Amino acid sequence: MVGAENVLVGDAERLARATGLSYLDLLRRRAPSADFPVPDAVVLPADPDEVQAVLEVCVRHDVGVVPFGGGTSVVGGVAALRGEKASVIALDLVRLDALVSVDAESRLAVLQAGVRGPEAERLLGEHGLTLGHVPQSFERATIGGFAATRSAGQASSGYGRFEDMVKGVRLATPRGEWKLGVAPASAAGPDLRQLAVGSEGTLGVITEVSLRVRPAPPVRRYEGYALPGWEAGAAAVRDLAQHHALADVTRLSDGDETEVSLALNASLKTTALRRYLAARGVARPCFLIVGWEGTAHDVALRRRETARRLKASGAVRVGKALGESWRHGRFAGPRQRDALLDQGVCVETLETAAYWSHVDELRDDVRAALTSSLGRSIVMCHISHAYETGASLYFTVLAARDETDPIGQWQRAKAAACEAITGLGTISHHHAVGVDHAPYLKAEIGELGVEVLRAAKSAVDPTGILNPGKLV
Amino acid sequence: MVGAENVLVGDAERLARATGLSYLDLLRRRAPSADFPVPDAVVLPADPDEVQAVLEVCVRHDVGVVPFGGGTSVVGGVAALRGEKASVIALDLVRLDALVSVDAESRLAVLQAGVRGPEAERLLGEHGLTLGHVPQSFERATIGGFAATRSAGQASSGYGRFEDMVKGVRLATPRGEWKLGVAPASAAGPDLRQLAVGSEGTLGVITEVSLRVRPAPPVRRYEGYALPGWEAGAAAVRDLAQHHALADVTRLSDGDETEVSLALNASLKTTALRRYLAARGVARPCFLIVGWEGTAHDVALRRRETARRLKASGAVRVGKALGESWRHGRFAGPRQRDALLDQGVCVETLETAAYWSHVDELRDDVRAALTSSLGRSIVMCHISHAYETGASLYFTVLAARDETDPIGQWQRAKAAACEAITGLGTISHHHAVGVDHAPYLKAEIGELGVEVLRAAKSAVDPTGILNPGKLV
Numbered sequence: 001m002v003g004a005e006n007v008l009v010g011d012a013e014r015l016a017r018a019t020g021l022s023y024l025d026l027l028r029r030r031a032p033s034a035d036f037p038v039p040d041a042v043v044l045p046a047d048p049d050e051v052q053a054v055l056e057v058c059v060r061h062d063v064g065v066v067p068f069g070g071g072t073s074v075v076g077g078v079a080a081l082r083g084e085k086a087s088v089i090a091l092d093l094v095r096l097d098a099l100v101s102v103d104a105e106s107r108l109a110v111l112q113a114g115v116r117g118p119e120a121e122r123l124l125g126e127h128g129l130t131l132g133h134v135p136q137s138f139e140r141a142t143i144g145g146f147a148a149t150r151s152a153g154q155a156s157s158g159y160g161r162f163e164d165m166v167k168g169v170r171l172a173t174p175r176g177e178w179k180l181g182v183a184p185a186s187a188a189g190p191d192l193r194q195l196a197v198g199s200e201g202t203l204g205v206i207t208e209v210s211l212r213v214r215p216a217p218p219v220r221r222y223e224g225y226a227l228p229g230w231e232a233g234a235a236a237v238r239d240l241a242q243h244h245a246l247a248d249v250t251r252l253s254d255g256d257e258t259e260v261s262l263a264l265n266a267s268l269k270t271t272a273l274r275r276y277l278a279a280r281g282v283a284r285p286c287f288l289i290v291g292w293e294g295t296a297h298d299v300a301l302r303r304r305e306t307a308r309r310l311k312a313s314g315a316v317r318v319g320k321a322l323g324e325s326w327r328h329g330r331f332a333g334p335r336q337r338d339a340l341l342d343q344g345v346c347v348e349t350l351e352t353a354a355y356w357s358h359v360d361e362l363r364d365d366v367r368a369a370l371t372s373s374l375g376r377s378i379v380m381c382h383i384s385h386a387y388e389t390g391a392s393l394y395f396t397v398l399a400a401r402d403e404t405d406p407i408g409q410w411q412r413a414k415a416a417a418c419e420a421i422t423g424l425g426t427i428s429h430h431h432a433v434g435v436d437h438a439p440y441l442k443a444e445i446g447e448l449g450v451e452v453l454r455a456a457k458s459a460v461d462p463t464g465i466l467n468p469g470k471l472v
Numbered sequence: 473m474v475g476a477e478n479v480l481v482g483d484a485e486r487l488a489r490a491t492g493l494s495y496l497d498l499l500r501r502r503a504p505s506a507d508f509p510v511p512d513a514v515v516l517p518a519d520p521d522e523v524q525a526v527l528e529v530c531v532r533h534d535v536g537v538v539p540f541g542g543g544t545s546v547v548g549g550v551a552a553l554r555g556e557k558a559s560v561i562a563l564d565l566v567r568l569d570a571l572v573s574v575d576a577e578s579r580l581a582v583l584q585a586g587v588r589g590p591e592a593e594r595l596l597g598e599h600g601l602t603l604g605h606v607p608q609s610f611e612r613a614t615i616g617g618f619a620a621t622r623s624a625g626q627a628s629s630g631y632g633r634f635e636d637m638v639k640g641v642r643l644a645t646p647r648g649e650w651k652l653g654v655a656p657a658s659a660a661g662p663d664l665r666q667l668a669v670g671s672e673g674t675l676g677v678i679t680e681v682s683l684r685v686r687p688a689p690p691v692r693r694y695e696g697y698a699l700p701g702w703e704a705g706a707a708a709v710r711d712l713a714q715h716h717a718l719a720d721v722t723r724l725s726d727g728d729e730t731e732v733s734l735a736l737n738a739s740l741k742t743t744a745l746r747r748y749l750a751a752r753g754v755a756r757p758c759f760l761i762v763g764w765e766g767t768a769h770d771v772a773l774r775r776r777e778t779a780r781r782l783k784a785s786g787a788v789r790v791g792k793a794l795g796e797s798w799r800h801g802r803f804a805g806p807r808q809r810d811a812l813l814d815q816g817v818c819v820e821t822l823e824t825a826a827y828w829s830h831v832d833e834l835r836d837d838v839r840a841a842l843t844s845s846l847g848r849s850i851v852m853c854h855i856s857h858a859y860e861t862g863a864s865l866y867f868t869v870l871a872a873r874d875e876t877d878p879i880g881q882w883q884r885a886k887a888a889a890c891e892a893i894t895g896l897g898t899i900s901h902h903h904a905v906g907v908d909h910a911p912y913l914k915a916e917i918g919e920l921g922v923e924v925l926r927a928a929k930s931a932v933d934p935t936g937i938l939n940p941g942k943l944v
Binding site: 149173180199242390430456459 | 575577578580621622623624639645647648654655658660664667668670675686714715773777824825827828829857859860861862863895899901904905913916920923925926927928930931943
């Protein structure tokens, strides 16, 4: 069906599609155990029709199918679980790499699922367009993965979350192709696009996505501010969000994360900066990165408005160096983890979102849960996505690794954090559910919510071949 | 359960909940026929718990339940169809009339489903807040109805569609209560809020909605522009939408709708205005209403930006009188229909939305379908909701009524319009599906989409008591 050369059964090829990029994935890759799930084969279809044909064969032979994009899941989303199936394949979508069409008048582009972030920008750039979706996984992750997991990019305040960009979806399902999205907005029943987006391969394999695009911005302007403490910082971001004055990138670090920046950021003259801030009443700073992208006119207009509000909120301008250094290092985080692992560090991130009235309490509770579980540790936090009604909280955790049981150490800490989140916020703001968050989904969407998802799955995938053991 | 006084079985009470406000509903009310479906009783629960208890009784006795809010559906959404059931009740939610809570910090308010538009604004106004949701049905329609039908208000460019405001939903279902919405945004699987919103009473009875609210605007500024023709007008609105320069209300009339305004609007000095516009190259004007709401600073800033872009698009400013007269008459349309009906006029509206590259073709096709079906008629059109990727099209139709078969006359015209829409746009941008659009849903969301909705319904409503015969 796809050609023999596009069915890989070698150990290296199968192992490469067996895990994502969570801390536990990295540990498991370093010390594989016998129960480590690996796909029986990797299949690489060329286009949506071949994806559909492969699914039909898998239904006939009752083979589980794990869609695989960039392999950047940090929640076990690409783990090769087989559920009740005797065999399971990784369906690698890397060959679905085309820009299918551009409708510049409607600012729409159809991209295939396997296109990675940089390639999407390159393809759109040829038409003078951009998607503007830049999550930390940008360099490896794919259009299909962004859609399947409800990704949110670092510039989500300006460009929106990925689901805001999705205007149409084409899915391959065991019951045939499914296409959604005929208009920018509709009252023709529930928005099924929003059911496909976030379905994590359980309701179909996303093969093409129709996306809202924008003109590539001629001007990018990033800068840094400092606020006197977390509460002041969160209040300032809330003020921006509630007055439609958010920069395209708006990212507030708490005191601990700011201290790490001050210690490690070579582009900052730390001593002088501390003195400058202290003289302006900011003894323990929280850094705020703000970045605008657009025409010179638009950036100037919006920057003036953001600056006006930030000043009223007590923010002190730090300048361009802080913004630019963040921008240049924005995708580096994941690459540093291997080095830290080599040094015996437990390093991981987790995230949530809540309404503003819960944000401070949620941050306190998650920090307390993590530190009391891990003992000696550094827990940093930032807000990277702000809304009128609330914000995301993103935690970066560093701890001394328990070498006798490193996996158990993190599983206990993560469970403590998830318990702290439940009831106050969402179990995931942009990392999705996968395997790791599945136990907490019921508390968030209700038993009925889980049953509705299962019923939807049964309708499109009656024999349950799609991504067994994920989401629900 | 609800008290005997809250179960109404009189003819007048049952008839009052038997129809919405479509042209066909008005005709049917004037000349009821034997097959006119009327609920067997009207039940008025006091609160969400009573709604839940009523559903459980209805499951036990296999009674169909039609949720009833303001009764303003124009697509048969409240028709008392009983499907396979021997009996059916109208579940009138008017007593669920409370503002449950306000979280000013998070800009969230929980309103019960039966609260009507003006009362919602009054209750929120006591807290200095507004919802900003003003569809033409505002005076009668309810919070629950807005959510169940994916309503869009006249100020949707500024305040968003109703589904954009919905942050949480509480539903009563035959399988128990279902609550959704713990954070402003989430990647915890598909967004089931967007499944509840637009479910038109088929997946549960919406009893409470958590809504994003905003400070009540101290300043409202409405004005009018004229553009030289439809294409120029649509291009100007597209330019605003794609440059984030839309006014909160942005409403473009086509030439025919503008001519009717010029003929009927007593506040316009028509002859002088025509001369003024002609001198500026606008011989056949298309009126554009733009309105901003907010602080003086915000309105001034945004108005300047909109004006700058409109000028570049060739728009000629007409002034405040046009904007203000539209604002004051904004809810009057439906009230004029009875007088027109008395005069032998067939009068109805219908609407759709499409991506920008289809907007002109869709307008032409729908107009052609309507006029060729109706013969002598006036078909007016406006854009009232604009997006980066497309816009809504709203048609108002006036024709000589065929007194021998007035219902068939409109059914044929409506079918012709729906056929013209299918493939180019959505079957409804903000009127929902109900009975009238149900035959066209499959073409829009696919057979699989319909089956997914049916599966979801089976999960929460296994015996099918909820709004039989609607949506799917």
